[in-house]
Amino acid sequence: MARHFDFPGGIHPPARKQRSAEAPLRSAPLPSRVVLPLQQHIGTPAEPCVSPGQYVRTGERIAIAQGMVSTDIHASISGWVRSIESHPVPHPSGERASCIVIDGDDKDEWQRLPVLNWRQSHHAELIERLRHAGIVGLGGATFPAQIKAAIGEHHRIDSLVVNAAECEPYITTDDVMLRTHADDVVEGARLMAHLCGAERILIGIEDDKPEAINALEASLRASGTDDDAPIALRVIATRYPSGGEKQLIKRLLNREVPSRGLPADIGVLCHNPGTLRAAVQAVREGRPMVSRVVTLTGAAVNRPGNVEARLGSLMCDLLAAAELREAEVSRLIMGGPLMGFELSHTEIPLVKASNCLIAATQDELPTAPPEQPCIRCGACETACPAGLLPQQLYWYARSHDHDKAELFNLFDCIECGACDFVCPSHIPLAQYFRAAKDEIRFRRHEALKAEHARHRFELRQARMEREAAEKEARRQARKAAIRRRSQDQGLSEDSQPTETTDNAANAVMEDDIKTLRIAQAAARAAVKKAEKALARASETGEGDIDDLEVQLATARENLRTTESRLSAAREARENAS
Structure with missing residues (x-):
């Protein structure tokens, strides 16, 4: 029997899974209208490629990925694009974002991608398929799947972990x-292992899911392939947060992801079962990501369960189909009660990150009591699965002492809420930590923007000084040529220059072209440097990706400008000759 390891801390909150797990997976009604945000993934929002009034089919691309960390967005129903407008989206602050609104025609006409055989296709073709199919991590992080699939190019991956702990x-x-589509998940795991070069596949699942375990065991018995990486099913004891990727890696492999590091740094890649199923559907069936499975539950719902719903469906429609008793709803939460966030209303769309909607009554999830002073009991430290000191981090976060908070590894906090759960003073510790992280990121982003602005200003000043110097040099060259001609021929300086002046002007042109060639080489080097910095940030997760993409765009624009000036200078030389 395989040996299991452990991680520090953890808690055992009430599971409350039985009501939604009893019913079989069902399909949600086809919506009459969908609202599709342009950013349903980490990274740069996609750019719309449709216009109001245009007819689109289900699965048709309606927004194109921008930059390295981005994915395409697809129509989840067939119909007409109504508008591209700002609309409320799922977010703790209740913010609005740019969305494409589609009115359905109830026909659900599909436009699929070409079918591929992943065992016979090139890696580059499969990775592009994941990008163009809009596949992202469905465990909550929504990280573009094509980047993880290509990570074997930069890291040696020996183990692919399927995170089915939930x-x-x-x-x-x-x-x-998993009870319904275990075969797809297993095939998806083989596909991802094939792409990243993993030597083995480990499926980690908690022991409170006996039916899913049985389905996986049956699928593994039926799908054994000698040429594929071996798959092992590891059943672990139920404890929150075993589903954190660092905690699951520790339990299955006894490896620790370094501080501020990634699983790839220790040869591991993690994927959610839903992501694996979506990936294999995109390759095998040419089906873009236009739907996801979501749990509809809570004491205020008469018909709890799991439904496969089209992305962009309004949550009010999904909850109405689950027979929501609106008068009894006290809290509406997207995600789980520990890591999710409350929604102010239900007129917002289902997105790729929406794995659960909880319509809770006051008795079920009562309002948190008022925050009390910390009594230094140490319960939060005992419960922390990352081995941090939440009490110390709390003081630093509250006093905005960000340097000390980072020194105590604030960014290793996975925001699981275990410390909140055990705190007798009802301090929302995870909320403090999340706010401190956001403030640090904002401060870094502003510093990078200021540095970038300073760099652009210095480049502009240098360019203006160089152009002024070149202009003055040309003026002096013309003046010297006229003076020499006047001395040789006894003419005044106002006389028209002849061959001597032309030769001087040509010499100036050659100097201009030489200077522009040097500037072109420097601009090309700047583009390569910016591309490498962006690729490194995409792999490690460190650095501001949006700012790096701006720097890359600026470098490319500078290169285009320099090449245009060089081309104009060469053309002027040819005309002069």
């Missing part, structure tokens, strides 16, 4: 989907 209360998305 440890947070209420959520049963993976559990019910």
